[in-house]
Amino acid sequence: MIRSGVRTVLLVAAAGVALAATAACSQSTNLTTAPPAETEVASPRQSDRDPQTLRLLYSRSALTLNPHLATGYQDFEAARIVYEPLASYNQAGELVPFLADEIPSLENGGVAEDGTSVTWTLRPDVTWADGEPFTADDVVFTFEFIRNPLVGAATAQFYEGVDRVEAIDDYTVKITFANPTPAWSVPFTGQTGLILPRHQFADFNDQTAREAPANLQPVGTGPYQAVGFESGTVIFEPNPSYWGGRPAFERIELLGGMAPYAAAREVLQAGTADFAHNLQVEAEALSALETDAGGHIDTLFGSQVERIMLNFANPFARTEAGERSSPEIPHPYFSDLRVRQAINLAIDRDTIAQTLYGTAGKPTAQLLVAPTNYQSTEIDYTYDLERAKALLDEAGWVDSNGDGRREKDGVALEVLFQAAVNPVRQKTQAIVSDSLKELGVDVQIARVRMDEFFSGDPQDTGSLNHFFADMQVYSIGNENPDPSTYMGWWTCAKIASQANQWQEPNNARYCNPEYDRLWAEAKQELDPDRRTELFQQMNELLAEDVAVIPVVHRAMTNAVSDRLTGVAFTPWDASTWAIKDWRPAPLDSEAEQ
Numbered sequence: 042m043i044r045s046g047v048r049t050v051l052l053v054a055a056a057g058v059a060l061a062a063t064a065a066c067s068q069s070t071n072l073t074t075a076p077p078a079e080t081e082v083a084s085p086r087q088s089d090r091d092p093q094t095l096r097l098l099y100s101r102s103a104l105t106l107n108p109h110l111a112t113g114y115q116d117f118e119a120a121r122i123v124y125e126p127l128a129s130y131n132q133a134g135e136l137v138p139f140l141a142d143e144i145p146s147l148e149n150g151g152v153a154e155d156g157t158s159v160t161w162t163l164r165p166d167v168t169w170a171d172g173e174p175f176t177a178d179d180v181v182f183t184f185e186f187i188r189n190p191l192v193g194a195a196t197a198q199f200y201e202g203v204d205r206v207e208a209i210d211d212y213t214v215k216i217t218f219a220n221p222t223p224a225w226s227v228p229f230t231g232q233t234g235l236i237l238p239r240h241q242f243a244d245f246n247d248q249t250a251r252e253a254p255a256n257l258q259p260v261g262t263g264p265y266q267a268v269g270f271e272s273g274t275v276i277f278e279p280n281p282s283y284w285g286g287r288p289a290f291e292r293i294e295l296l297g298g299m300a301p302y303a304a305a306r307e308v309l310q311a312g313t314a315d316f317a318h319n320l321q322v323e324a325e326a327l328s329a330l331e332t333d334a335g336g337h338i339d340t341l342f343g344s345q346v347e348r349i350m351l352n353f354a355n356p357f358a359r360t361e362a363g364e365r366s367s368p369e370i371p372h373p374y375f376s377d378l379r380v381r382q383a384i385n386l387a388i389d390r391d392t393i394a395q396t397l398y399g400t401a402g403k404p405t406a407q408l409l410v411a412p413t414n415y416q417s418t419e420i421d422y423t424y425d426l427e428r429a430k431a432l433l434d435e436a437g438w439v440d441s442n443g444d445g446r447r448e449k450d451g452v453a454l455e456v457l458f459q460a461a462v463n464p465v466r467q468k469t470q471a472i473v474s475d476s477l478k479e480l481g482v483d484v485q486i487a488r489v490r491m492d493e494f495f496s497g498d499p500q501d502t503g504s505l506n507h508f509f510a511d512m513q514v515y516s517i518g519n520e521n522p523d524p525s526t527y528m529g530w531w532t533c534a535k536i537a538s539q540a541n542q543w544q545e546p547n548n549a550r551y552c553n554p555e556y557d558r559l560w561a562e563a564k565q566e567l568d569p570d571r572r573t574e575l576f577q578q579m580n581e582l583l584a585e586d587v588a589v590i591p592v593v594h595r596a597m598t599n600a601v602s603d604r605l606t607g608v609a610f611t612p613w614d615a616s617t618w619a620i621k622d623w624r625p626a627p628l629d630s631e632a633e634q
Contacts, residue, residue, distance in 0.1 A: 090312075090313065091291075091292070092604075092625060093290055093291040093292060093625075094290065094291065094292045094293070094294060095290040095292070095293045095294070095315050095316075095605075095623065096293075096294045096296070096313070096314040096315050096316070097118075097293065097294065097295045097296065097314070097315065097316045097317075097318070097617075098296050098299045098304040098307060098308070098314050098316065098317040098318065099115050099118065099295065099296065099297045099298075099299065099304075099317075099318045100115075100297070100298070100299055100300065100301055100304065100318070100491065101113055101114070101115040101297050101298070101491060101492060101495075102115065102272065102273045102274075102297025102298050103115045103116050103118070103119040103270075103275050103295065103297055104116060105120075105251075105256045105257070106119055106120045106123060106256060106257060106259045106267055106270070106275070107120065107237070107250075107253070107255070107256040107259070108120040108121070108124060108196065108232060108233070108235045109183075109186060109187055109192075109194040109195060109196045109235075109237070110192075110194065110195060110250060110251060110256065111195045111196070112195075112495075112496065112497055112498075113492075113495050114319075114615075115297055117232040117233075117615050118295075118318065118615045118616060118617050119267075119275050119295055119617075120232075120235060120259070121232055121235065121263070121614070121615035121617045121618055121620075122263055122264070122265050122267075122277055122293065122295070122617050122620055123170075123259045123261035123263045123265065123266060123267055123277070123280075124235035124236065124237070124259065124261040124262065124263055125139040125140050125235060125236065125261070125262050125263050126139055126140065126229055126230050126231055126232075126234035126235050126236065127139060127140050127141040127161050127163070127180070127229040127230060127234060127236070128140075128141050128144060128226075128229075128230050128234075129230055129231050129232075129234075129611070129613065129614045129618055130226075130230070130231065130521065130522055130611060130613035130614065131609075131611050131613075132341065132609065132610065132611045132612065134412060134522050134613075136226060136230070138164075140163055140164055140167060140175065140236060140262060141161050141162065141163060141164065142162045142163055142164045142165070142212070143162055145159050145160060145161055145162075145225070152225055155221055156218070156221035156222050156223060156225070156565075156567050157217060157218055157220075157221055157222075158215055158216060158217045158218065158225075159215075159216050159225040159226075160209070160213065160214070160215045160216075161180075161213070161214050161215075161216070161229070162212060162213055163175070163176070163177060163180075163211075163212040163213065163214065164212075164284060165211075165212050166284050167262050167284045168262070168282045168284070169238050169240075169241075169260050169261065169262055169282065170260045170261055170262070170266045170280045170281075170282050170283075171260045171282075172282060173238065173240055173260075174211075175236075175238075175262055176208070176211040176212065177208035177209070177210065177211055177212060177213060177214040178208050178211075178239055179236050179237065179238055179239050180206060180208070180214045180229065180236055181206050181207065181208050181214065181239075182237065182238075182239035182242070182243065182246075183229070183235075183236050183237045184200065184203065184206040184228075185206075185246060186237060186242060186246050186250070187200050188200060188203075189246055189247065189250075191246075191247045191248045191250075192246065192247065192248075192250040193250070193544075194250075195497065196233040196234075198526055198529075198546075199227050199228060199233045199234070199520070199521075199526055200228050201526075202218050202219055202220065202222050202224065202227075202564070203216055203217070203218060203219070203228055204217045204218055204219040205217050216228055216229075220564075220565050221565050221567060222564065222565060223523070223565075223566065223567050223569070223572060224521075224523040224525045224526075224564070226521070226523065227521050227523055227525070227526065230521070231520060231521060231613055231614045231618075232520070232614050232615045232618070233520055233521075236262070238255075238260055238261075241253070241255040241259075241260050242255060257270045258270070261280070262280075262282075262283070262284065263280060263283065263621070264279065264280055264283050264285060264288040264620060264621035265277035265278060265279055265280055265288060265290075265293055265620070266278060266279075266280045273296060273297050273298045274294065274295065274296050274297070275294075275295040276292065276293070276294055276295075277292070277293035277294075277295070278291065278292055278293075279291065283621075285621050288620070288621050288623075288624075289607075289623065289624035289625065290623070290624075290625075293620075296314075299317070301317070301320045301321055301322045301463070302320075302322050302326060302330075302464075304317035304318075304320065304600070305317050305320050305322055305327060305330050305338075305600045306330055308335075308336045308600040308601070308602055309330045309331060309334040309335065309336045309337075309338075309600055310330055310334060310335070312335045312336075312602070314602070315601070315602040315604065315605055316599065316600065316601055316602065316605075316608075316616070317599065317600040318599060318616055319597050319598060319599060319616070320338075320598045320599065320600060321463055321465045321466070321516075321598075322464075322465065322598075323396075323397055323464060323465055323468070324396070324397060324398055324399025324400070324401065325399070327399075327401075327598075328399065334603075335602065335603055335604075336600055336601055336602040336603050337600075337601055337603065338401075338598060338599070338600055338601075339597075339598070339599045339600075339601050339608075339610060340400065340401050340596040340597070340598050341596055341597045341599075341610050341611075341612060342403070342411070342594065342595075342596045342597075342612070343411050343518060343596075343597055343611075343612020343613070344409075344410060344411040344518030344519045344520075344524075344527075344612055345516050345517065345518040345594070345595040345596075345597065345612075346405065346407070346408060346410055346516060346517070346518055346591045346592075346593070346594055346595065347402070347469070347514065347515070347516040347591075347592050347593040347594075347595050348408065348514065348515070348516070348517075348589050348590060348591045348592060349384075349388065349473070349512055349513070349514045349589070349590040349592055350505075350508070350512065350513050350514070350515075350548060350549050350589055350590075351372075351375045351381055351384065351511070351512055351549060351587070351588075351589075351590065352366060352372055352375060352508055352510065352511050352512070352513075352549060352550065353368065353371065353372055353375060353376065353549055353550040353551050353552075354366045354367055354368050354369075354370060354371060354372055354550040355367075355370040355371065355372050355373060356372075356457070356508060356509045356510055356511060357509075358370045362539065363539075364538065364539040365507075365509055366507065366508050366509055366550065367538065367539070367550075368536060368550045368552065372511070373452060374436075374438070374449075374452075374454060375511065377436050378586070378587065379432045379433070379435055379436040380432070380433065380436055380438070381586075381587035382429075382432050382587055383428075383429040383430070383432040383433045383436075383480065384429075384477070384482075384512075384587070384590065385422075385587050385590050386423065386424065386425045386426070386428050386429035386432070387424070387426060387429045387473070387476040387477055387479075387480055388422075388424065388473060388476070388590055388592060389424045389472055389473075389476055390404035390405070390406070390422055390424065390592050390593065391404050391424065392472060393469055393472055393473075393592055393593060394592075394593045396468075396472075397465050397468055397469065397593075398465075398593055398595065398596075400596075401595065401596040401598045402593040402594065402595050402596065403593065403594040404422070404592070404593060404594075405422075405591050405592070405593065405594040406420050406421060406422035406584060406590075406591050407420050407580060407584075407591055407594070408580055408583050408584070408589055408591050409519070409524055409527070409528065409576060409579075409580045410518070410591075410594045411518065411519070411522075411612065412522050414573055415524060415573060415576045415577060415580065416577070416580070417577040417578075417580045417581050417584075419577075419581050420580060420581060420584045424476075426476065426479055426480060429480055430480055430481075433447060433454070433480060433481070436449075437449045437450075438454050438481075440481050445478075445481060446481055446482075446483045447480070447481035447482065453483060454481065454482050454483065455482065455483035455484070455485070456477070456482060456483070456484055456485070456510075456511035456512050457485050457487055457510040457511050457512070458470055458473065458474065458484055458485065458486055458487065458510065458511065458512040458513070458514075459486075459487040459488075459489055459494075459503075459510040459512070459513045460487075460488065460489070460494070460513060460514045460515065461488075461489055461490070461491040461494035461495065461515065462488045462489065462490055462491055462494075463491070466514060466515075467486075467488060469514055469592070470486050470514065471486075473514075474486060487510060489503040490503070494515070495515075497544065499542040499543055499544075504543065505548055506537040506543040506544070506545070506546070506548045507537070507543050507548075508537070508548045508549070508550075513548075514592070516595050518612075520613065521613060522613060524576060525560075525563060525564050528560055528563070528576060528579055529560055529564075530546040530547055531547055531549075531551055531553075531556060531560075531579075531583060531588060531589075532547065532552075532556065532557045532560055533547075533552040533553075533554070533557055534557075535547040536550050536551075536552065537550070549588060549589060551586070551588040551589075553582065553586060553588070555582065556579060556582050556583070556586075556588075559575055559578055559579045559582065560579060562575055563575035563576055563579065597610065597612060597616070599616060603626065604625055604626050605623055605624070605625065605626060606623075606624055606625070606626040606627075607619075607622040607623050607624050608622075608623050609622065
């Protein structure tokens with residue numbers, strides 16, 4: 042009874058949290074209401090649209106254009122239009138230079154044979170949008186900014202292995218690692234490697250970092266510059282100093298707060314937008330929108346895995362310091378491997394993938410799915426409720442009074458299952474809930490506003506890192522073809538806690554010294570074959586321990602207008618990574634000439 046009472050209080054409290062009023066934030070956690078209506082954003086009619094304006098739609102609104110202070114993917118997407126990294130990985134997994142003049146290698150001497158350093162040569166013809174020259178000193182400063190604990194950079198984890206960054210001259214920068222590392226290409230690449238200008242942020246390299254005017258009025262090296270920033274909308278115009286020449290569009294409008302289905306409809310049917318980002322829309326509904334459409338769905342499988350997390354800590358008990366979901370108080374039943382195995386056997390991956398995702402999802406039990414060489418042939422899945430029931434019986438969880446709910450030592454087997462508000466995720470919760478109820482597990486469903494669920498704010502107790510529930514579902518994956526940072530999320534040192542303001546990524550509170558040992562070895566292993574084996578073993582150990590329950594390998598699903606050409610995506614960077622190449626498709630009459 043105490044446990045149920047705590048739940049009621051939590052849900053009422055979560056429903057009453059007041060945040061900024063944006064369309065994406067207007068969704069309630071009330072368990073009794075129907076899924077929220079889609080957010081509608083006023084759009085110009087297709088015939089009224091300026092062909093020189095590119096319109097991009099997102100489900101969340103950008104809050105900052107400083108990528109190292111990003112609060113979520115939407116901030117990276119917006120910042121990537123303005124800022125650039127030294128290089129980034131394309132869809133084929135090849136490094137493509139941006140601010141670098143060439144890609145370092147063993148052959149050209151850029152990568153040290155002992156794995157302790159990498160030296161980048163920079164483009165000599167780059168200036169910031171205000172005319173100031175871009176030099177190696179800006180790369181050095183970016184590292185200083187990211188590593189400053191007073192800044193609290195969101196990207197700091199990608200630079201943990203770096204010992205120092207030095208400007209050898211204006212156009213040469215050397216990165217020295219604390220230990221030999223094969224992951225030399227992680228720092229300063231992709232969306233977590235965007236370079237900041239020292240002259241804009243030098244006075245804010247401390248606890249005032251979030252007060253810098255350049256967070257909303259950035260000066261970058263990219264093809265466009267931000268000229269307007271207000272709640273839900275960012276406006277960009279061409280950067281006249283861009284080293285790659287003038288980009289194709291005169292204006293970009295990036296709008297947040299669009300429900301995924303509404304965003305897809307704007308691009309595919311109404312023709313009032315050009316791009317809608319990573320649409321988590323039920324397969325049947327998305328397919329209907331593609332009929333007689335003026336755009337198409339682009340699906341790209343990368344590293345994203347929709348997973349169910351089980352809490353290894355008790356989310357409803359407090360330590361003497363008042364902390365909930367602390368490893369000091371283990372979960373009353375998920376601490377038992379047999380119970381976790383039973384839950385895993387009750388996840389109908391095939392139904393979830395086929396019904397909700399269609400061609401944009403593949404059922405999987407692998408946590409590490411990309412690059413594919415890291416997948417293990419030893420990991421498989423099955424949906425078997427009878428085996429699951431037998432495991433719960435063996436663990437002592439039985440229905441002693443015939444009410445359909447299992448209990449043990451007077452404790453009922455009940456779970457609070459939370460997810461961000463999204464129709465696909467609510468249907469996932471429903472499918473899983475139905476199976477668990479067949480096992481005799483009582484399930485309560487919680488829907489959390491998206492901006493709170495994915496929040497990094499320590500005050501947002503509904504966030505996935507606070508994890509004040511028994512189970513939760515969301516999607517994420519490795520940012521880079523090198524998965525060392527991602528796989529480090531399950532180490533003991535990365536447990537989210539009150540002490541670190543819930544900023545660490547191990548929200549399951551999983552801790553296994555053997556896993557830590559494998560990760561520490563993989564982090565420094567220079568032999569690629571041995572390193573692959575180590576990551577496969579880590580993948581297998583997580584599956585064996587049921588430390589996480591992978592459900593669906595998700596494709597990045599974007600809606601793209603047919604009026605665009607030159608659009609290319611990669612799983613290793615923001616969708617806007619190559620927006621410099623986006624341009625209007627030639628009219629039929631022009632194409633025939």
